[in-house]
Amino acid sequence: MTHKTAAILAIGDELLSGRTRDANIHYLATWLADRAIQLKEARIVADDERAIVAALNALRAAYDYVFTSGGIGPTHDDITYEAIAKAFGRKVVEHPEALRLIARWYEAKGEEVTVPRRRMALMPEGATLILNPVTGAPGVRIDNVFVMAGVPSIFQGMLNAVETALERGVMIHSRAVTAMRLPESRLAGPLLAIQTALEGVSIGSYPIDGDEKGVTIVARSQSVRAAEAAIDKVAAAMRALGAEPVIGERPDREKRGR
């Protein structure tokens, strides 16, 4: 079995101006890890054709799958389809099935398919649709590139829609141990010795931000047993330094940001 790799290209001025904090990169990272696909790179660029084309062409050549988010809506600043088409050297054409889905969505609400709404069916030629379970207008797949919406609920719905199209790779398992009141610099020596003696396990050290210093050590491996054995060794090293290791992440970590 081989490794499968992916990248995400998040598109939008608002992500770089400070207006909006991107949520899709982190969501995709977790979603892919659960499906044995490794997210290797993430990029954020503005609603700028040159920037989108350059980033997309670099990423689609380097990884098995590329997911984009943002810029496929009905307004003038939504230019992702034009940029993706340019990156692939294709024309933008009206996709009949996309138009049918968009029309069905608005007609069910008793609304018209106006010119801006119809614009959401102008897609790179030859693209395959990605169904949108939230607001009707679909995304597209072209080769190894999945072009999806930026609004998180729609992005997530589209991800579920493409799940069966993705080939899974080798699952990487992770196990963690946490010790408070232990600066990572005290653990660094024993940690290096443990990492050096192990094969097939990658150990990461993550200091805990905040007043009460602490550290979480994460072991990642294709083998659950190897990851667990590494964490047992780290826990023993923590105890030898007078700390009280707790298996797992710190419970409130998610709320603390990075």
Added chain:
Amino acid sequence: MTHKTAAILAIGDELLSGRTRDANIHYLATWLADRAIQLKEARIVADDERAIVAALNALRAAYDYVFTSGGIGPTHDDITYEAIAKAFGRKVVEHPEALRLIARWYEAKGEEVTVPRRRMALMPEGATLILNPVTGAPGVRIDNVFVMAGVPSIFQGMLNAVETALERGVMIHSRAVTAMRLPESRLAGPLLAIQTALEGVSIGSYPIDGDEKGVTIVARSQSVRAAEAAIDKVAAAMRALGAEPVIGERPDREKRGR
């Protein structure tokens, strides 16, 4: 006055595995916008020398300033300084002043400067220090690249330490108007007409995620008056569609993620 541009390279396996949601990109975006520097691109790569070197060399050639976050701690997985040195074709050497700062930090706490702690002074040759007001071990500046810590409190402290070294560009002002129960596709036509008639103002449309559909329109310009005039026009267009525009962003937006 010219535009000043910047990019950020966030480094760390944990940002791509789903373990940690990066917080530094969004913080930097806001911080730079307040200082009239435009964040043009963000990238996240793993603790992988080849990936760091390739990304750093691309970004430092393209933008006025590049900020990196992560990978400068005392443990074996902290490889950012080695990678940055390689990108610049420099050696890694012990920086005497960095070592002095690190020693002073630990000695004040009655602790020893162990080998892993001393490792944090192994830096690209010829680098200038960035003071760390939080935990002692400094970051470095080389040419237009600022190499900083990944822990958000330290990243933010280092940013403040480099502020005076940055040349500011043209300030971009933004103004916003929000209407609930108005899908952006209904506003798209009038919005295009408003954008087409304006010069020097860039209008962005951001649908509001959640059950109660709505949209925020943001106008960005070097001129506060031009941004405000554009928002007045958009508010009038919203009213013409039967909506009730409120000047500004939706109050709870920050909590809703992207």
